[in-house]
Amino acid sequence: MTSVTRHLLRVCLAAFCSVGLASCVVDNSYDFSEDNVDWTVNVLKGADLPLGSSQRISVGDLISSFAKGILDVSDDGYIVNVPAGITVTGQKFGFVPVHGISKMDTDKIRINSAEYHLDLKNDLPVALGITAEAVDADDNRVEGVLVECSGSVAAGTEQNPSTTSLTMKVTPAGGVINFDGFRIILTIEQFPENGTPIGSSRGVTILNSYLSFPEGITHID
Amino acid sequence: MKKIILSIATAVAICLTAQAQTLQTGYFVDNYAYAYRLNPAFCPDYTFIGLPGLSMDYASAQSNFGLKSFFYPLNGKTVTFMHPEIQASEVLSGFKQGINKLNAEIDVNLLAFSFKSRGTYGLIDVNLRNTIDATLPYEMMKFFKMGAEGGQSYDLSGFNTRATSFLEIGIASPWRVGRTVTFGMRTKALVGVTDLYMNVDRLNVKLDRNQWQVSGQACVAGAYDGFNIAAKPSAAGNYEEVIDFPNITLNKPKGPNGVGFGVDFGVNIDLGKWEISASIVDLGCIFWWHNLYGHTPETSWTYDGSEATVTDGSDTFGKTLENAANGFLEMFQFRKEYENQELGLLPITGRVGVKRLMSSDLSFGGLLTYRYNEFCPIFEARASADYLLRDKFDFTASVGVNNFGPVFGAMTNLRFSHLVLFAGVDAYAGKLSKQFIPLGRMNCSALFGANLKF
Numbered sequence: 001m002t003s004v005t006r007h008l009l010r011v012c013l014a015a016f017c018s019v020g021l022a023s024c025v026v027d028n029s030y031d032f033s034e035d036n037v038d039w040t041v042n043v044l045k046g047a048d049l050p051l052g053s054s055q056r057i058s059v060g061d062l063i064s065s066f067a068k069g070i071l072d073v074s075d076d077g078y079i080v081n082v083p084a085g086i087t088v089t090g091q092k093f094g095f096v097p098v099h100g101i102s103k104m105d106t107d108k109i110r111i112n113s114a115e116y117h118l119d120l121k122n123d124l125p126v127a128l129g130i131t132a133e134a135v136d137a138d139d140n141r142v143e144g145v146l147v148e149c150s151g152s153v154a155a156g157t158e159q160n161p162s163t164t165s166l167t168m169k170v171t172p173a174g175g176v177i178n179f180d181g182f183r184i185i186l187t188i189e190q191f192p193e194n195g196t197p198i199g200s201s202r203g204v205t206i207l208n209s210y211l212s213f214p215e216g217i218t219h220i221d
Numbered sequence: 222m223k224k225i226i227l228s229i230a231t232a233v234a235i236c237l238t239a240q241a242q243t244l245q246t247g248y249f250v251d252n253y254a255y256a257y258r259l260n261p262a263f264c265p266d267y268t269f270i271g272l273p274g275l276s277m278d279y280a281s282a283q284s285n286f287g288l289k290s291f292f293y294p295l296n297g298k299t300v301t302f303m304h305p306e307i308q309a310s311e312v313l314s315g316f317k318q319g320i321n322k323l324n325a326e327i328d329v330n331l332l333a334f335s336f337k338s339r340g341t342y343g344l345i346d347v348n349l350r351n352t353i354d355a356t357l358p359y360e361m362m363k364f365f366k367m368g369a370e371g372g373q374s375y376d377l378s379g380f381n382t383r384a385t386s387f388l389e390i391g392i393a394s395p396w397r398v399g400r401t402v403t404f405g406m407r408t409k410a411l412v413g414v415t416d417l418y419m420n421v422d423r424l425n426v427k428l429d430r431n432q433w434q435v436s437g438q439a440c441v442a443g444a445y446d447g448f449n450i451a452a453k454p455s456a457a458g459n460y461e462e463v464i465d466f467p468n469i470t471l472n473k474p475k476g477p478n479g480v481g482f483g484v485d486f487g488v489n490i491d492l493g494k495w496e497i498s499a500s501i502v503d504l505g506c507i508f509w510w511h512n513l514y515g516h517t518p519e520t521s522w523t524y525d526g527s528e529a530t531v532t533d534g535s536d537t538f539g540k541t542l543e544n545a546a547n548g549f550l551e552m553f554q555f556r557k558e559y560e561n562q563e564l565g566l567l568p569i570t571g572r573v574g575v576k577r578l579m580s581s582d583l584s585f586g587g588l589l590t591y592r593y594n595e596f597c598p599i600f601e602a603r604a605s606a607d608y609l610l611r612d613k614f615d616f617t618a619s620v621g622v623n624n625f626g627p628v629f630g631a632m633t634n635l636r637f638s639h640l641v642l643f644a645g646v647d648a649y650a651g652k653l654s655k656q657f658i659p660l661g662r663m664n665c666s667a668l669f670g671a672n673l674k675f
Contacts, residue, residue: 029294030654038295041303046370048430050526117430210430210526216368218305 038221045216048117051209055097058203059124062093062186070191077200080192088191096135097206099181110175110218116168116182118209120153123161123202127190128153132168134179142179146171152189158202175218243279243328244647244668246619246630249576249586249605253615253634254335254641254672257344260487260500260572261393261405264335264342269641269672271333271346278330281647281666282659283599283625284323286357289652289660290315302366312366316359320379323355323663324597331388333672344393344407349414352568354596355382364426375426378437381596383418385565387411387479387507395487405487409505413479416444416509416565436521441555442563443513444478447471450513452557463554464515481507483567496576503567510562515555569593582609588621600624613637617645625664636674644669 031037059078063071070088071078082088098116122128129152134145149168156162170182186204243258250256255277256263271277292299293307302312333346358379363371393407424437441464451468483505489498570592578584584607592599603621610616615634622628632645647666654660 026653026655026657027660028655029299030289030292030652030658030660031294031299032292032654032656032658036299037292038298038300038304040305041301042305043303043368045368047368047428050431050433050524208431212430216305 040218040221042216042218044213047213047216049211049213051098051211055095055206056203057093057095057205058200059198060200060203061095062124062126062203071198074197076197077202078198080194080196080198082191082194089188091188092185094183094185096139096181096183097209098211101177101180108220109177110220111172111177111213112175112215112218113213114170115212115214116170116209117166117212118168119163119165119207121161121163121205121207122153122156123158124198124204125155125157125192125196126188127155128204129187129189130166131185131187132182133185134170134172135181135183137180139181139183141183144173145179145182146173147182149184153186153204155190155192158199163207243277244630244632244645244666245588245590245601245603245621246605246617246632246645246647247634247643247668248572248574248588249584249607250615250617250632250634250643251607251609252636253632253643255330255333255670257393257395257405257407257487259502260489260498260574261407261485261502262395262403262487262489262498262500263405264344264393264395267636267641268335268337268675269333270335270675271330271670271672273331274329275669275671276330276333277328277668277670277672279328279666279668280326282323282325282663283597283623283665284325284663285317285321285625286315286323287661287663288654288658302362309363309366309370313359313363316357316362318359321357321359321362322597323353323357324594324599325353325663327351330670342395344391346389346391346393348389348391349386350389351384351386353382353384354594356380356596369428373427373429377424377426378422380421380424381419383416383596385416386414387481388414389483393485395489401491403489403491405485405489405500407485407487409483409485411479411481411483411505411507411567412477413444413481413507413509414474415478416442416507416511418442431525433524434521438517438519439555440516441513442511442515442561444509444511445471445474446476446478446510446512447474448513450557455554455556462557464513464557466555469513478512479507479509479565481505481565481567494578496574496578498572498574498576500572502570502572504569505567507565507567508562509565510560512560514558514561516558517555566593566595583607598624601628603628603630619647623664625662628664630666632668639674641672641674642670 070082070086072081130149132147132149134142134147136142147168147170149166151164151166153164154162172178243255247253247256248259252265254265254269291302295304295306300307329349331347331349335342335344356379358377360375361377361380364375364377389409389411391407391409393405395403395405397403419439419441421437421439427434449470449472451465452462453465455463483503485500485502487500489496570590572588572590574586574588576584576586586605588603590601601621601623603619605617605619607615607617613636617632620629628648630645630647634643645668648664652660659665
């Protein structure tokens with residue numbers, strides 16, 4: 001081998017090693033020091049959480065919240081008997097099917113939006129309108145939480161109850177959870193005529209309810 | 222918990238893997254003291270004694286993914302792949318479809334010396350060998366990142382991980398037959414330090430609005446007599462006792478946790494300008510005594526929300542989530558089994574090499590290597606060039622390809638009067654974090670050592 005070749009080979013080997021070592025560059029944007037790693041994670045995106053068992057609101061629960069004296073008690077339950085001068089339509093009944101949200105570590109949890117899906121099966125001869133609002137642990141309304149829910153539930157019969165699917169979209173301001181649950185408000189839109197019997201077992205049933213989180217739940221580090 | 226995750230991730234990333242127990246590039250380095258680890262027919266023309274802790278330290282790693290598949294820079298911070306502002310497409314592009322693999326190894330030579338006696342050359346060494354292997358299904362990463370957005374059904378089977386550490390006490394000797402052929406053999410006693418593994422053979426997840434269903438089967442085992450295994454009654458009532466992982470404590474080990482035996486064979490045929498060599502390394506096994514063993518039953522967990530109490534509207538959401546989480550965790554209750562013993566094979570490695578001497582100071586070589594590993598077999602083809610300067614200083618460069626991608630390495634072996642120094646890499650680590658941790662897909666290894674020469 002000539003000396004020129006030898007020198008060339010030495011240069012090539014040195015360059016090979018140098019380039020290789022130089023390729024091991026440090027990227028300071030990846031800093032794994034303890035106070036620089038942010039462990040914020042987002043989970044359950046797009047997942048539907050089953051809420052399972054049904055909730056029954058009987059006619060007694062409903063009517064006891066409305067104007068008193070609009071039903072007479074009978075052997076089988078009740079008979080409609082609205083006194084003159086009493087307006088039943090527009091009366092409201094509220095119930096809280098989902099509660100305890102603020103039991104989560106709300107300093108650490110962000111929920112940009114959640115959807116509460118439910119089916120309402122109605123075997124009362126009463127047409128109902130539906131709205132909803134966010135409430136705190138004492139069931140007082142909480143401002144700043146957008147609750148989008150509107151719809152109506154048709155009157156039904158024992159043999160042929162009406163079923164309506166509803167979606168309630170809850171958007172807390174800035175994803176901050178400052179409410180404990182939400183209240184569904186049923187408003188009477190149409191009431192049967194006087195003399196209509198209503199069995200005591202009839203009512204409104206919530207079925208097939210589930211929660212979904214379109215943007216997931218974010219746990220803040 | 223965060224510290225544990227980061228420490229494990231860092232340790233895995235730092236562990237650079239050994240396809241062999243030393244650099245592949247070192248196979249053709251003249252007078253490399255530890256070439257016998259690659260082929261026991263090789264030995265230097267000097268005797269040496271290793272400097273404690275510095276004689277030969279080696280680490281390597283190969284994987285389909287890197288640390289930057291799990292962590293991302295964002296607004297001056299380092300965030301995980303599950304951060305809401307990291308796009309799913311970016312995360313999933315960092316993983317291979319199917320099963321992703323990781324193999325990592327650290328070898329530390331604790332004692333090494335060689336001797337000549339009556340024409341016989343012998344080498345004795347004690348090494349601490351540590352390996353980590355893992356397989357990670359792509360579907361698992363997709364599930365963690367996309368949740369139910371990626372679909373309602375997931376097959377997360379195939380997650381496995383194993384960490385093993387053992388002492389290797391070896392004695393090697395080459396012997397020449399005739400003028401051209403040299404055989405070599407290295408026998409080694411193996412003392413198991415610890416062996417831990419978890420295999421998830423089957424894990425299927427189905428999420429829909431009416432029901433969440435998880436079915437799977439997994440097993441876990443550990444050989445470490447310092448474990449104080451805690452157990453508790455099964456809350457689900459499936460069986461008597463389950464392993465209570467959070468309450469397992471660690472004590473000082475009382476003794477070995479396995480014994481084994483291994484042997485290496487090698488041959489080198491010197492045909493003047495050509496040399497042909499072959500070796501089989503790590504033929505052997507370790508018999509582990511697992512004092513921690515458990516497996517999940519073949520059952521499934523179903524959650525339909527019916528455990529949520531929806532009556533007076535109190536605590537329903539919190540209770541629902543709590544019930545869902547507890548039920549899910551209950552599914553991974555590992556039934557405490559009796560201690561068991563298990564035979565673990567060493568990662569058998571076969572090599573075939575050819576070397577061409579161009580002149581007294583230059584040679585070229587080619588090497589084929591196959592390493593068998595339960596989770597991560599490796600096949601590699603490599604070519605090298607070696608330049609010897611003044612009969613004392615070796616500079617070797619190599620290029621090749623293995624099943625993790627292209628590799629290239631360099632090594633230098635400096636032989637002074639009474640000191641031998643060597644250092645090299647089998648592939649370059651590429652981008653490093655601020656803490657010098659390799660970030661990209663790992664296909665790299667590094668070595669350095671210092672020995673006294675006689």
